Amino acid sequence: MSFSEPITTSGQIRNGLKKGFVIVLSSAPFGILFGAIAIDNGFSMAEAALMSAFVFGGASQLVGIELFGHHVAAWMIVLSVLAVNFRHVLYSAAVSPIFGRFPLLKRCLSFFLLTDPQFAETEKREEQTPVTFAWYIAMGGVVWIGWVGNTIVGALFGSLIGDPKAIGIDVLLPVYFLGLVMGFRKRHNFLPVLVAGAVGSVVAYWVVGSPWHISVGAALGIVVAAILPPPGASDHDVKDPALETEAA
Incomplete structure (x- = not known):
């Protein structure tokens, strides 16, 4: 740190x-x-x-x-x-x-x-x-x-x-938000959460329309983030051979 x-x-x-x-x-x-x-x-x-x-x-x-x-x-x-x-x-x-x-x-x-x-x-x-x-x-x-x-x-x-x-001002807002999102690209599970939110938002845009697609995409991203294992979870899942021997 x-x-x-x-x-x-x-x-x-x-x-x-x-x-x-x-x-x-x-x-x-x-x-x-x-x-x-x-x-x-x-x-x-x-x-x-x-x-x-x-x-x-x-x-x-x-x-x-x-x-x-x-x-x-x-x-x-x-x-x-x-x-x-x-x-x-x-x-x-x-x-x-x-x-x-x-x-x-x-x-x-x-x-x-x-x-x-x-x-x-x-x-x-x-x-x-x-x-x-x-x-x-x-x-x-x-x-x-x-x-x-x-x-x-x-x-x-x-x-x-x-x-x-x-003059292209209408695209500044989505580009700006994309820049904010990419600032978290090194976070754990960033890519699957990003994809889930993006796909959910695009589908919702065509199904229920704007601005509800924002909430739908966010909710889907949250669900995927909650399902995926947290940082370091795989390390805890590895069993210690010594403990397994003692249990046997």
Whole structure:
């Protein structure tokens, strides 16, 4: 285990700010796109910014705003957003041992700031050195401010983008998520879980449609991960010949 990362509070904050700034740059197109779409669907700039500030859920915001623009029933919008954000239930369970080290109020704030890249970076850092609240809040705060700021930029200048599909912006989100997934490629049973989730999601997309395919793919990946043996299980299955001789 490496402890090369800075251990002082100021060092942790600097590292968190750096990680957060990278995330802000990579997520900027999504925030700008959301701001533009929100304006197109009748939101004011203030309403779009407030939605980003309080919902803070990129993909679910895009889904919700599109459904809102098509005058879909409120209960259907809520269920669709729940389907998209179902993965956060899994994220929360995974990081609970980490957040359990924080006081209650800090723990609640940490869960609010838990996004896809925040989860990925937190898991990777915990493998090297214990995650502190100073590091986490520095990264999460930068990402939150950047997301709201990019939403405002999109609301102001989104009309200059034109058709997102014409310049390939519509593929940025799946490419971005693929990059996050590949960051865990060295994890135990990564490939079978990835294949199960991908196949389940594609099949569900054609059978039940979007956004439910996200939850179906995630659920299938969980089932496969639960069935497969955990790390080191094969070592425990090897019997000691000496013990077998004594038993005989």
